[in-house]
Amino acid sequence: MQETIVGAINDALHSEMDADERVLIFGEDIAESGGVFRATDGLKERFGDDRVLDTPLSEIAIVGGAAGLAMYGYRPVAEIQFSGFLPPAFDQLVTHASRIRWRTRGEWSAPLVIRTPYGAGVKALEHHSESLEGVYGHLPGLKVVVPSTPRDAKGLLTAAIRDPDPVLVMEPKQIYRSFRDEVPEESYEEPIGEAAIRREGSELSVISWGAMMYPTLQAVENLGVDAEVIDLRTISPLDDETVVESVKKTGRALIVHEAARTGGFGSELIACINDRALMYLKAPIERITGFDVPVPLLSMEDYYLPNPPRIEEGIKRVLTA
Amino acid sequence: MQETIVGAINDALHSEMDADERVLIFGEDIAESGGVFRATDGLKERFGDDRVLDTPLSEIAIVGGAAGLAMYGYRPVAEIQFSGFLPPAFDQLVTHASRIRWRTRGEWSAPLVIRTPYGAGVKALEHHSESLEGVYGHLPGLKVVVPSTPRDAKGLLTAAIRDPDPVLVMEPKQIYRSFRDEVPEESYEEPIGEAAIRREGSELSVISWGAMMYPTLQAVENLGVDAEVIDLRTISPLDDETVVESVKKTGRALIVHEAARTGGFGSELIACINDRALMYLKAPIERITGFDVPVPLLSMEDYYLPNPPRIEEGIKRVLTA
Amino acid sequence: MDEDGMYETSIGPQSGRVSQNDLDVGLLQIVEPDGSYASEEVPALHDDQLCDLYRWMLLERTFDERMVKLQRRGELGTFGSGYGQEASIIGSGYALKDEDWLLGMGREAGAMFLQGLPMRDMILFWRGIEDANREMAKRNLMIAISIGSHLPLVTGAAWGMQLDGADSVVAAYFGDGASSTGAVHEGMNFAGVLGAPAVFFCQNNQYAISTPFEKQTQARSLAQRAVGYGIDGIRVDGNDVLAVYKAMAEAREAAQAGSPMLVESLTYRLGAHTTSDDPTRYRDRTEEAQWKRRDPLDRYESFLRSEGLWSEINHEAILEDVNNEFDAALQAADEYEPRHVDEMFDYLYAELPPSLQQQLVEFKAFLEDRPDAYDYIDQRAKG
Amino acid sequence: MDEDGMYETSIGPQSGRVSQNDLDVGLLQIVEPDGSYASEEVPALHDDQLCDLYRWMLLERTFDERMVKLQRRGELGTFGSGYGQEASIIGSGYALKDEDWLLGMGREAGAMFLQGLPMRDMILFWRGIEDANREMAKRNLMIAISIGSHLPLVTGAAWGMQLDGADSVVAAYFGDGASSTGAVHEGMNFAGVLGAPAVFFCQNNQYAISTPFEKQTQARSLAQRAVGYGIDGIRVDGNDVLAVYKAMAEAREAAQAGSPMLVESLTYRLGAHTTSDDPTRYRDRTEEAQWKRRDPLDRYESFLRSEGLWSEINHEAILEDVNNEFDAALQAADEYEPRHVDEMFDYLYAELPPSLQQQLVEFKAFLEDRPDAYDYIDQRAKG
Ligand SMILES: Cc1ncc(C[n+]2csc(CCOP(=O)(O)OP(=O)(O)O)c2C)c(N)n1
Ligand SMILES: Cc1ncc(C[n+]2csc(CCOP(=O)(O)OP(=O)(O)O)c2C)c(N)n1
Ligand SMILES: [Mg+2]
């Protein structure tokens, strides 16, 4: 069937709730109104109040509550309405969700999923546009995935729900509905921890994730270069193998992400390439990223976001250095 | 005078409170009892209840309250008892403290200081040993400093208090009292944003900060290599100049930090070196860091922490690669 | 019960049990829904002030209507209207003084106008133009988009006023949804301990987006939460502008004297949460109709009529004035100079660190080289 | 006041004002400080259970004493004693059932022993040995070191029980200090909305390290905070083991029936916060002495004497038993297998990701190569 990303998410939630009655979903405005992005539309009608619940405006209680439910044996899938509102619950991730299994030596576990729309480009208010995957990717015990296609959105969310450990699913809301693509009707998992090669190539490796995949692919096309384009898909645990093998082949790399540059996840990719493929590098790795500033308010956000021309210039620099 | 790090901090607080009556300090147990590490000893007696205050157990209110006071014109220096208890207030850093000046286009500012003891090695309980400087260093608008000597502790804290913007001072508690060193009696600033070269050398550059400076220096000494040892001192804004110049000279680099490896601040240093000195590199940059796990409980923490033999092996690899 | 008084407040029930049934909070009303009132309860305001309140409520309503229309024409990002809450917004704002601070959440435009914010800047705010926030700060105003997150700032700023011995208070504007956040709890409790001059003004408009108050908390009122902080609370009919004014004035005075207070203003959001929201998905028309009958402007009109002041009100003239003001504000907003790339970097620090300087320089050079980048940058909607 | 009942609870005062003075929470006591009590108030416990309570309190006290000594000998990292809070810890723990969960903060050892935790594991816990936490989890116990952070987990787990229709509750143990955190607020409010079977048991021991209760909040009791969540609270004399038992049993029953409750147990920490703390820096001896006179064991002894049960208690024999148990536990703890490097990586994920596997392999190879690294790794203190 042809689905948008948000449709694919809705589909995955339907299937997994159907398949496993321990799965329940909750968050702000997800039940009665189907979610501010309609990602949870129809679920309350289908699965009832017990399994689809509107919570108070309480991010700490949502994330911590999910951890408690998961410890007890449920499979909670909680929504944080925008990723900019996950920071109030940061402590629940650091202190509990990510380390329940570790702390209790496997006696308990916390198979929870936090879904949250992230990233800029939808002309929303302050704090609605951030990308802190670098922060969450630094927390041991927490898995972090970022789908960029409807197929991956369904498959990765399905995998996240079935995963025995906590998974943060960061959903690129800019492209929630920007296109439809073929999505299998039956359920399936896309493996967490595996990057996807979107386009094979030999001249350079271009690595990106989330909404930035599309300006990236467009820049590659505009330039007509023979780039290998990698969609990271998972931030943690990182598939450094795919990245490193590609760079060994091409000898050149460019990373595109919308988060701030300094301390962003791009630096970890560079560090991995340094570790295992330094001697293959023919040029410094380029990063095309957000600037080291807060995401500007909506009138300026398109200055902030990487766009095809910026990416093209980056590619040219990598190719000519 | 000869001072420990914690003594130097206490000294800086005394001087700055003396010099500027807008400076006030607060936090849990900092007034009546002088702080769990005695960093604020004697201040309440000297400056009174209005300027030295015990707060409720409320990290959100401490950090957010500091931001509010700073917006209003005060110079709050708040203590978070252990850095493991800063995550509850993460949102106040991300959402407010770091962007008051930016949000209000310079009309307001938030010259607050958060002091917090960080790092492992004191045999404390869970959550008392983390190092999240990589996370805080990724937040635009927030400065992050990490002194490793009594002199820097006084000078950097003084600079932080006088700084017109918010500064997080991460104090390496493992070495709070492990040695004394000469500290000028009068007040002075150590510049925020400048690394210090602890030892000049030509064979490789070794970069570290906080408590890890000492095993690092010891490893260098044990091996008798001609290493240039850099104490980063400031995480944000990063002094990439000093790092890059050193690596251009030596062609080899090793980074030592106790935070988890993946997404730790070491990766940003590697990315900077990649940006500006890749072609000078004779070998991959090595990272000797904590593992990608939560800091173990006290019985195991010394497995986790980088030690001189681990650092020595790293140096050897860098030198022979 | 014990000689040294350590078990204080222990003269209560032997069971030590407490429940919300032990506490009937009541409701401050001056003008009842049917329009009746006791004259001696009416706050001591001059006739022109009484008329002024109406004018401001009408301004709030008109501003909201115009903004919603503007958004429908694609000239704003989104907008959150105060429709239905005019008495709550204006009654409270009218009780504040010039030197007071107001840190809010966006649904209190009129209270900000009362503090001197030009309409233009509220339009700029909803267009996502950074300078709007500067204009707010100039008048000691701020909007916090992260719900509830500003309460600790409120307490901090109020603490500053206390230390300064200032003649002012900080008013926190927030909603029923916000009351569930940890930040609101910590901010209020700390203010209580400090005795800081803060007024916590909670507009309980029955909804946090789609979530009704009954799902927000089991508590029957938010005013009763004050008890848990040892501060005082007032529950006021938020559709009765005189009652809100009185509650806020009382709270302001108490706060200034060192007793922060929590005011719960019981009202109803008659419009959508924001222009992106569709309330038919989660509430029924009969409820809306019920509250429509409690329209704050209608109620106050009946009061003014009873007082013989309605004749002083030239409804059409006010509307015309407000619309003219809005037209001028909109024109000023439209003329607002175009965005410039430096703005992204400006003011992040007192002094831009070298690496950021470099990012800016490189980006500007890029824009010179690749003017086609503007195809992606050019503003899609106005603002 | 209004035809459709939307302004509910509005039959209260016209002023809408509410303050803690409107609510006298009272205090549940069964045995008064002077030892008097009304027989009909005594919970229906068998004589051997009544004696058992004493035995457990003495166990708590003895365990705490032994642990403090152990720490002084350098055989523990640090330790937080329950000295003075024995009635609060044991009375509450005694009311829990086997299937109940208990998520605490460390100052409730005896309640965990009551749930079946071996003493050995509490020693291991304070030695920072990971397996202690496994043994706790096996018995549905957990200690959260980050104060207050566990309350949302409590609510979540209780919600799970509710969905399961389980015959159990989750008991949250936390302190007066914790009550100021946002996590506690959100956890309790959400539990109220859910009607989840959670009991929030707050040991108000008057201090959070050095911070006295008066600086923690302006509220006169924490029990009254329940009102703000629309749940019920009980304020109980925490030095009266029978009263605490009764309060907790009552709260447990209500929680199971879908009404979560907050119990404030008013007690006093007679010892230091932990072995790293020195209370003389922040409180005076006369206060300690006052509370020493309310020693929970003494009070309960006088009750047992009045009931003619004291003769059943062989104090020396209990002490000997407990000390033997402690000796055995200590020996087991000492014999506990030495730490192994894998433990750091074990259980972080159900399946170790490749990069972590590699970190482990490399680290082991390093340890083989450089056995001198053990000079830095070898445990400095025991544990
Ligand atoms: C911390 C946080 N969580 C979620 C949101 C998304 N959000 C914006 S407004 C809102 C509801 C706010 O309700 P309330 O506090 O009652 O104010 P009202 O909108 O009714 O005036 C939500 C959930 C947010 N802005 N911040
Ligand atoms: C979030 C957090 N902040 C600070 C600390 C440090 N700390 C440990 S115990 C404690 C006081 C706790 O007081 P209370 O909740 O009353 O429990 P008590 O120790 O009195 O039993 C503090 C501040 C912590 N562990 N967690
Ligand atoms: Mg609301």
Ligand SMILES: [Mg+2]
């Ligand atoms: Mg306490």
